[in-house]
Amino acid sequence: MDILSELGALAIASRMKRMSEAIMRSGAEVYRYYGVDFEPKWFAVYYCLSEKGELGIMEIAEMLKLTHPAVIQLAKELEKKGLIGSKKSVEDARKRKLKLSKKGLELLPKMQKIWEEIRLVNTKIIENQEHNLLTALEDLENSWAEKDYLSHFTKFDFEVELKESKNIKIKEQYTKRP
Amino acid sequence: MDILSELGALAIASRMKRMSEAIMRSGAEVYRYYGVDFEPKWFAVYYCLSEKGELGIMEIAEMLKLTHPAVIQLAKELEKKGLIGSKKSVEDARKRKLKLSKKGLELLPKMQKIWEEIRLVNTKIIENQEHNLLTALEDLENSWAEKDYLSHFTKFDFEVELKESKNIKIKEQYTKRP
């Protein structure tokens, strides 16, 4: 039991980040193990294109809840690997349509096998847990999505001294949300 | 239900990362709300020092399971904010001992109040969930820590073509772990 675990609900973000990174590393190992030159971070974009055929940068960004520069970056890498290609959209010249290349399509059946295997293993591990992480995560995603986390913090008075850039001391009392 | 959620156990790492980032952002909001100039990423180092008094870079890194350059970076920021100080250890000249500064100690009671508040809110949210995330996370941390994740992947035969740098095609059959 390390110090972060002891802190429970307080350090939950760090723990989830750490766990997420561990899972990602395992993913990388699995691809390597099956001899496929593929990085876990490419999965989401590649998967979207495999499912939807053609997509613009923004469409993918919205699907994955990433920013569009992140998608551009991932698309560049996938393009460099020859797994996807892109062309200007005819009906809207602002858009660049991405889709799997011939090589990307050829790889797909293999990837699907591997994904299915990963899904099985992960599901097995998760279902072995008494408290199911996947459903717990779903619950939490929904609670947090309510977006009013800060509204819980109205309980105690607290005199705060704020040193401003111009060395003016401001005393503020926080009892209600602004 | 977005595309990552639909993928369940396959995209669990991305989802945890996203969730972790959302919680971190909320943490930043809470500090701002209480008028404290403090970033969530400083919490772990500051907390360790508040609990243990004096610590070297490596001690903190091991406690938090961060790399030592990460701790150096965080320590620099905390030092710049005047919340911690450091001095060469007398008994071991390689070591640099970190500890809370006067200002850092003065801030501590406020921080402890805020942490307690955050802990209460997070605990409330998490306990409202049918499947408890905290215990689920603990279970998963333990399962994954077993370090033999890859050993689950011995189930299907898979002919892999590896194009090596010298354009030699190698066919390998993966049925057992190397």
Place this chain on the structure above:
DNA sequence: AATAATTAGGTAACTAATTACGTAAATGAT
């Protein structure tokens, strides 16, 4: 006592994302 190995800490370069900002194309308002 000299040398080898380990440990503590530091720096640099990289990574995977972000925010901030800019431009061109399409859409909407008048």
Place this chain on the structure above:
DNA sequence: ATCATTTACGTAATTAGTTACCTAATTATT
């Protein structure tokens, strides 16, 4: 038809870490 707004994409700078590599100090080996 023109001008303002929005949308799609791109680039640059920033962030919060990492890995790789380095030096200096300590500890272990002979």
